Amino acid sequence: MNKYAERLYNGTIKENPTFVMMLGMCPTLAVTTSATNGLGMGLASSAVLVLSNFLISLLRKVIPDKVRIPAFIVIVASFVTMIQLLIQGYLPSLNASLGIYIPLIVVNCIILGRAEAYAYKNTPLLSAFDGLGMGLGFTAALTILGACRELIGAGTIFDKAIPFLSNFEPMTIMIMAPGAFFMLAILTALQNKFKAPSATNTGSQKSSLACNGNCASCIGSECKENHMAIEKEKEEAEAAEKERKLKAAQEKAKMKQEGSEQ
Amino acid sequence: MKSMYHVSASPHIRSSVTTATIMRDVAIALIPASLLGVYQFGFNAFLVLVTSIVTCVLAEYLYKKLMKKPGLPYESSAIVTGLLLGMNLPSTVPLWIPIIGGVFAIIIVKELYGGLGQNFMNPALAARCFLLISFAGRMTAFGVSSFNEAQSSVTKNLYTFLNGAGSLDGISSATPLAQIKTMEAAASVADVVSLKDMFLGFTGGVIGETSILALLIGAAYLVFRKVISLRIPLIYIGSFVVFLLLFGGHGFDLYYIAAEVCGGGLILGAFFMATDYVTSPITKTGQVIFGVLLGLLTVLFRVFGNNAEGVSFAIIFCNLLVPLLDKYTVPVAFGKGGRKNGK
Numbered sequence: 327m328n329k330y331a332e333r334l335y336n337g338t339i340k341e342n343p344t345f346v347m348m349l350g351m352c353p354t355l356a357v358t359t360s361a362t363n364g365l366g367m368g369l370a371s372s373a374v375l376v377l378s379n380f381l382i383s384l385l386r387k388v389i390p391d392k393v394r395i396p397a398f399i400v401i402v403a404s405f406v407t408m409i410q411l412l413i414q415g416y417l418p419s420l421n422a423s424l425g426i427y428i429p430l431i432v433v434n435c436i437i438l439g440r441a442e443a444y445a446y447k448n449t450p451l452l453s454a455f456d457g458l459g460m461g462l463g464f465t466a467a468l469t470i471l472g473a474c475r476e477l478i479g480a481g482t483i484f485d486k487a488i489p490f491l492s493n494f495e496p497m498t499i500m501i502m503a504p505g506a507f508f509m510l511a512i513l514t515a516l517q518n519k520f521k522a523p524s525a526t527n528t529g530s531q532k533s534s535l536a537c538n539g540n541c542a543s544c545i546g547s548e549c550k551e552n553h554m555a556i557e558k559e560k561e562e563a564e565a566a567e568k569e570r571k572l573k574a575a576q577e578k579a580k581m582k583q584e585g586s587e588q
Numbered sequence: 589m590k591s592m593y594h595v596s597a598s599p600h601i602r603s604s605v606t607t608a609t610i611m612r613d614v615a616i617a618l619i620p621a622s623l624l625g626v627y628q629f630g631f632n633a634f635l636v637l638v639t640s641i642v643t644c645v646l647a648e649y650l651y652k653k654l655m656k657k658p659g660l661p662y663e664s665s666a667i668v669t670g671l672l673l674g675m676n677l678p679s680t681v682p683l684w685i686p687i688i689g690g691v692f693a694i695i696i697v698k699e700l701y702g703g704l705g706q707n708f709m710n711p712a713l714a715a716r717c718f719l720l721i722s723f724a725g726r727m728t729a730f731g732v733s734s735f736n737e738a739q740s741s742v743t744k745n746l747y748t749f750l751n752g753a754g755s756l757d758g759i760s761s762a763t764p765l766a767q768i769k770t771m772e773a774a775a776s777v778a779d780v781v782s783l784k785d786m787f788l789g790f791t792g793g794v795i796g797e798t799s800i801l802a803l804l805i806g807a808a809y810l811v812f813r814k815v816i817s818l819r820i821p822l823i824y825i826g827s828f829v830v831f832l833l834l835f836g837g838h839g840f841d842l843y844y845i846a847a848e849v850c851g852g853g854l855i856l857g858a859f860f861m862a863t864d865y866v867t868s869p870i871t872k873t874g875q876v877i878f879g880v881l882l883g884l885l886t887v888l889f890r891v892f893g894n895n896a897e898g899v900s901f902a903i904i905f906c907n908l909l910v911p912l913l914d915k916y917t918v919p920v921a922f923g924k925g926g927r928k929n930g931k
Contacts, residue, residue: 497688497722504721508696 330455337459343436344467344510345517350436354468355506357427361484364472365465366420370413371431372461374405378437379445379457381405386446398441403432436460475500475509607704610865611664613815617806618671618860624802625795629679629732629759630752633795637674639683643690644670651699665704669693672712672860675796676853676900677719679752680729689715709907710867713857713900720900730792734758759792765851765896768844777844786850797853807859820868820879821858825849827883835891854886857899867907873917874910882906 343349353371358364378401382389389397410428413421421428431437440460445453473483479500481491488494499505626634648666652659673689693715698707720727732755735747748755762770764781771780785791789799797803810816829845838844849855862868862882869878882902889898 495723498724499718499722502721504718 329452333452333455334459334462337456337461338463338466341460342463342467343460344464344471345514347436347439349439350434350464353427353430353434354471354510355503357424358468358472358475358506358509359501360423360476360480360482361469361473362420363423364468364470366413366417367424367427368461368465368468370409370424370428371434371436372458372465373409374402374431374434375437375440375457375461375464376454377405377457378402379440379453380450382441383445383448383450383453389446394442394446395438398438399432402437402441406431436464471506471509471513474513475505478509479505608664610815611668613810613813614668614860615664615671617809617815618668618675618796620802620805621796621799621856622671622675624789624799625675625679626752628752628754628789628798629795630748630755631750633679633752635683636677636679636681636686636795637671640674640677640686640690641667641670643687644673644694647691647694648699651695655699657699657703659703666694669698669711672710672796673715675856676712676716676794678727678730678794680732681726685719685723685726689719692718705866707866708911709904710861710864713861713904713907716900717904730759730763730794732759732792754790754792763793763852763896764791764847765890768847768851769890769896777838777841777847781847781851783843783846783850786847791851794853797856800850800855803855803859807855810859810863816859816863819872819875820862820882823876823879824858824862824882824886825854827880828854828886829883831884831887832891835887837891848890852890852897853899857903858882861900862903862906867910869910869913869917871914871917871919873919874913877913877917878906878910881909 337343341347344354350371353367357367378398381401382398385397385401406429409431410421413424413428440453440457444456448456477483477488478497479502481488481494481496497505500509622637626637644666651657670690670693673693674686677686677689693711697709697711697714698704701707716727732751734755734757735744760767764786767780768777771777781791786798787800789802791798807816807821811818829849832845832848833840836844836848862879869875885902885905886898889901890896
């Protein structure tokens with residue numbers, strides 16, 4: 327896969343910040359009372375993510391290692407302020423419904439996490455794509471969560487009434503705080519049940535390693551096993567390489583022989 | 589081989605009490621109050637109770653079957669959960685409400701956390717609060733109007749059958765607690781509510797909470813069978829009275845205190861729900877703290893809250909504190925701690 331497309335796939339599906347990595351829970355739970363709010367919050371965070379990832383990656387050789395976190399925060403906070411002013415100016419109703427959660431994007435752990443884990447170590451364009459992938463994944467998750475909660479809790483989606491649900495009596499609890507936990511749990515459980523491809527959900531044995539290739543869960547005796555597996559693979563690969571070379575040499579010799587014979 | 593002595597690990601003397609017998613006793617103890625509820629609120633109340641029980645039993649059966657969990661054949665805890673949930677609903681609710689509540693109680697509150705013994709909240713009460721928040725209007729519609737020739741298409745006998753003895757005079761939508769809460773400051777409590785009616789159960793409210801007499805008969809049966817101890821209920825009600833004297837705002841008005849004790853779900857909650865084995869502390873000290881907290885929270889919710897009733901919220905909140913209470917009140921083992929050898 328193209329490495330830029332791979333970043334997008336990684337952010338949206340494989341390491342989806344909400345359903346797989348469980349990052350940024352505070353805005354996820356708090357603002358997804360409707361699909362519109364979820365979409366707005368997701369897009370605002372995405373914009374900040376792309377821009378901050380890009381800038382941090384550009385500055386990664388300038389920022390001293392010891393003060394990198396404050397430096398990240400300053401960069402993120404500047405972008406959040408810009409986005410907030412834009413939202414206040416052009417989307418006052420969204421600003422009213424998201425409220426304090428827009429400035430709180432500064433401390434969103436997805437953004438700091440991507441800066442620390444990706445942008446600080448990779449090239450600017452790749453980092454921007456990483457931010458875009460993560461942002462889209464976050465937006466999609468928040469919109470789905472908001473839509474489901476709005477549907478059950480208020481009987482509408484994007485403030486549009488659903489025609490064949492006119493007799494449906496909404497369950498108010500779903501657009502209140504507990505509903506966020508219920509819906510998030512249900513969606514995450516469904517994702518695990520249907521084995522959506524993700525970093526934590528490798529259903530079939532894709533790797534010969536005991537930890538299934540997931541370094542985060544590699545511990546203790548598994549680690550030793552993994553090392554043995556890796557060594558074995560290496561040996562096998564080397565042996566195969568040797569054999570191939572030997573064969574090639576033999577064939578060459580044969581060809582030469584045949585050539586000389588003719 | 590069969591003639592060999594049967595050798596087993598201790599304990600060698602076993603009690604015949606099992607989860608199933610305890611649950612059966614609780615169900616028996618709830619029967620008087622349910623019967624009075626059905627008498628007072630009619631066939632509709634019966635339907636609500638039956639729907640709730642059937643839903644809970646079916647939900648548990650299907651969940652265990654589909655998830656291939658052990659536990660079938662069945663112990664009767666879902667019946668008790670269903671009965672308690674039904675008793676916590678008004679008789680006027682449409683039947684899909686006990687269905688939603690039953691599924692929520694059994695699957696989300698109980699089975700998802702590991703089944704009976706692992707649930708962190710009383711399933712019936714959690715479901716009631718879930719319904720109360722979701723469908724506030726329907727869950728507080730206690731009123732049953734008396735028979736009206738012009739409006740009703742059914743005969744008077746059928747109407748009374750469906751809506752119970754209470755509908756002969758009509759049941760006001762405001763429960764006694766709500767009446768006390770909304771009465772004018774100058775009025776005396778005795779003018780607003782009748783303590784005798786509240787004690788016998790001829791007032792509005794959810795199906796199972798109205799008759800204090802029937803609930804006390806059931807509670808006496810549970811105490812007699814040693815299913816519950818009186819520690820939690822008595823401390824709960826006692827601390828409720830004390831805090832009500834402090835915060836109630838009616839001074840030392842015994843009629844008010846008695847009406848608050850008999851009103852709402854306090855007796856039902858104190859004897860049947862706060863004593864739930866799974867969601868109450870094991871240690872003595874823990875149970876005392878649990879009871880006092882319940883009393884305090886109930887008073888706070890009733891006096892300062894928006895709703896007239898606060899028992900169910902108080903109990904499920906205290907359920908959450910139980911692991912903490914148990915952790916910090918572990919009794920000192922015999923011979924440990926204390927003064928060392930007369931020093």
